[in-house]
Amino acid sequence: MSKIITVFGSTEPQGLSLIHSLLKDPKYTIRAVVLRKAASSDQARKLRDLGVQIFETNLEDRKSIATALEGAYGCFLFTDTDFSASNPEELEYQLGENVVDVAMVKKVQHIIFSTLPSVRQAIGISAANCDSKARINDYINERELPRTSVIFPFSYQNLATVFKPKKLQQHVYGLEIPMLNTSINMFDVNQAGPLLHYIFDNPAQTMNKTFNVVGDKLRVDEIAQIFTKVLKPNEFKDMKMQVEEFRRLPGDGIEDLGNMFEYFARHDLRFNMETTKKMLPDVKKFEQWVVENKTSLYAML
Known part of the structure; x- marks a missing residue:
């Protein structure tokens, strides 16, 4: 009998990647939790087209969460930060707490949570998207639930979306990422699925542990050099943006x-390449990702 895995955040890149990976494995049955407000989205439609069982849920409604977790062996939890909310951190925390409480009642045997470190605890200033996840992770640990926590770093895909290069002039682009001379840990989010799949497959090795995964570690000027090398004849520059400018x-x-x-610039986070490669032997370096996605990256410029 296959194990049921409930995926919260199924239309987000990490959850979507996990679903694509689990679909290849008959050991698992997938339940994709889709927020009711996103039930008619393109991502939800694509999941239905793949034959994935969809559970339309409101994370403020514990009854609908319970339905999605009924009989589930495991769940993957990704919580999103709604920066348009009056208190984004508290909202995200409460929704995460709802899922955790129901998972405890339903005796889910393995929870994988996509977490982040607490910026407030580290440097005394808040970053809602990080601090909320750190609090949820603490809540899971306090209840001694069977969990694996995974910290994913800055995704390569961010450089084609929210942090895509800014056109300065014909064939010249600037990268506005406020890291100065500090390297940034990065990862191909489309490889999140196989890595999370490995964790579900190997609970004895992964349960009650936290994994900081990484694909590459580069300064912004090194990112620019790789873009320049691969995406000819374009030239890319590190704009040396200060955090104060970014804010x-x-x-x-x-x-x-x-x-x-x-926080990233002041703390050299200990992301572990060796451990990542054990779980994901074909983990991609940034340059490999750029080469493989050259066509779409040209179109993005």
Whole structure:
């Protein structure tokens, strides 16, 4: 009999990658939790097209969470930060707490939580997207639930979306990432699925542990050099953006993200390449990802 895995955050990149990986494995039956407000989204439609069982859920409604977790062996939990909310950190924490409480009642045997370190505890300033997840992780640990915590770093895909290069002039682009001369840990989020799959397959080796996974570690100027090398004839530059400049940009949550980058710049996080390779032998370096995605990256410019 196959094991049921309930995926919270199924339309987000990490959850979607896990679903694609588990679909290849008959040991598992997948339940994709889709927020009711996103039930008609393209991502939800694609999941239905794949034959995945969809559970439309409101994470404020514990009854609907219980339905999604009924009889489940395991669950993957990714919580999103709604920076447009009046208190993004508290909202995310409460929704995560709801899932954890129900998972405890339903006796889920393995919870994988996608967490982040607490910026507030480390440097005394808040980053809602990090601090909320750190609090949820603490809550899981306090209840001694069977869990694996995974910290994913900055994704390569961010450089094609929210942090895509800014056009300065014809064939010249700038990278506005406020890391200065500090290297940033990175990872291909599309490889999250096989890594999480490994964790579900190997509970004896992964249960009650925290894994800081990484694919590459580069300074912003090194990222620019790789883009320049692969995406000819374009030239890419590190704009040497300061955190203070970044915080002045428009948009919800920009101060939180600025505080997160300040934390990244001040703390050399111990992401473990050796452990990552054990779980994911074909983990991709950044340059490999750029080469493989060259066509879409050209189109993005």
